[in-house]
Amino acid sequence: xxxxxxxxxxxxxxxxxxxxxxxxxxxxxxxxxxxxxxxxxxxxxxxxxxxxxxxxxxxxxxxxxxxxxxxxxxxxxxxxxxxxxxxxxxxxxxxxxxxxxxxxxxxxxxxxxxxxxxxxxxxxxxxxxxxxx
Numbered sequence: 175x176x177x178x179x180x181x182x183x184x185x186x187x188x189x190x191x192x193x194x195x196x197x198x199x200x201x202x203x204x205x206x207x208x209x210x211x212x213x214x215x216x217x218x219x220x221x222x223x224x225x226x227x228x229x230x231x232x233x234x235x236x237x238x239x240x241x242x243x244x245x246x247x248x249x250x251x252x253x254x255x256x257x258x259x260x261x262x263x264x265x266x267x268x269x270x271x272x273x274x275x276x277x278x279x280x281x282x283x284x285x286x287x288x289x290x291x292x293x294x295x296x297x298x299x300x301x302x303x304x305x306x307x
Contacts (some may be wrong), residue, residue, distance in 0.1 A: 188235060255297070255303035
């Protein structure tokens with residue numbers, strides 16, 4: 175395990191079970207974790223704390239909350255990596271990705287992962303984005 179004790183992860187999701195699971199797993203891997211149940215709560219948190227990375231649900235109270243929160247976070251913290259996790263493809267049949275520059279321009283997230291997300295996959299993306307070994 176690398177020294178990640180100084181890395182703070184912001185997790186935002188309206189699914190309390192997902193929040194609990196992610197908090198537990200990330201803390202178990204040495205990260206500091208702050209969490210919010212929605213976009214507005216997250217925006218309040220980042221007024222006093224600067225996370226090193228954010229992991230956001232795409233659909234929360236409003237269907238576009240993840241997109242708008244990602245936009246606001248990237249505007250406030252341009253270098254902060256953001257991972258969007260979503261079950262939107264399974265729920266609606268719509269799919270999004272960050273493979274093309276055009277999609278990255280409007281999605282703003284660094285990575286988009288489908289729910290349910292395996293922690294091993296999430297961990298690989300976190301390490302890659304934070305340039306951890």
